[in-house]
Amino acid sequence: MKRKLILVFVLIISATLFFSCSGAGKDTAGTSDETVTKDVTMKTLDIVKERGYLIVGVNASNPGFSYLDSDGKYVGFEADMGRAVAAAVLGDPEKIQYRPLTSKERFAALQSGEIDLLIRTATHTLTRDTDLGLNFTVPYYYDGQTFMVRKDSGIKTIEDLEGASICVLTGSTSEANLSDVMASRNLTYKPVLYENTDELVAAFLAGRADAWTNDRAGFMTRLQTIIDPAVYTVLEETISKEPLAMGVRQGDDQWFDIINWSLYGLFFGDEHGITSSNVNKIRNSSKKPEELAFLGMRSDLGAKLGLSNDWAFNMISKAGNYSEIFNKNLSAASGISISRGFNQPWTDGGLLYAPPFR
Structure with missing residues (x-):
């Protein structure tokens, strides 16, 4: 399994370079220079329906969360x-087009109308909610920031990072959190900044920094x-909420x-045990009013x-509930084995x- 995942990682880097240069790698029809920004008076739903597919901003090289596989x-x-x-x-679910974005690019792409939706490990903060002209949904994943080091470095705690060089993605909350925690503990350090995760990882593994700071799930993948x-x-200590x-x-x-409400729907399906394999049966046999309303058998929640x-x-029938999506990509069965923790x-x-769906 490890060899397979290492091969996937190598292919991710190769595919990312190829598709970045060629403009290929889209999952649906549509050219890369297609105009996606419509009349500002149009609602996003109308734009998406008229276009015929959804445009989502994602990461192209984050194993487990979002990446290009060997087939592009x-x-x-x-x-x-x-x-x-x-x-x-x-x-x-296949009426979708993905736009690979760096941490630095992601918010501008959403602001400009280049994408309809951003799903790229973006931490919800008050400043982002008020200063960027964006709204953030209910969280779909709860994480926290920490540090990775070499075992033989002698670094066991954050205090041991005094004077260390630390890799971090520029434009991320990790960068701001790093500055805050080191300042609060009167620790000096040298930030080693990268815009691209693959470049950061390569630099860290090559020994160009003493530590790397990131979300815990990112390290696990x-x-x-x-x-x-x-x-x-x-390191055991978590320095932030993400x-x-x-x-x-x-x-x-x-x-x-x-x-x-799409996110809430994934949560609701998980909570009620409604899965892609049993949703037809539940829709036709459930006696629970809320489940029937959720599945469109009574009331007009969709129309609202x-x-x-x-x-x-x-x-649910075509993409699964939250647990199905999580287990497919992040559980032990996927080869990554991230604990559910708060994400259940x-x-x-x-x-x-x-x-309530009512």
């Missing part, structure tokens, strides 16, 4: 979240692609509602969002909670 197809937890939204809005992961260790959320432009409440009344049925239904001790 975007796969991963965040990529599949995008497919779930496409299924809810357009009835087809990357460790599976490192040739000798036993050489490295992740609630990852989807982003949309401010001023379009309908689109914001659609994305939020501007969608068909079977939007949630389409999403509230009924199981997690933080995923859907408001």
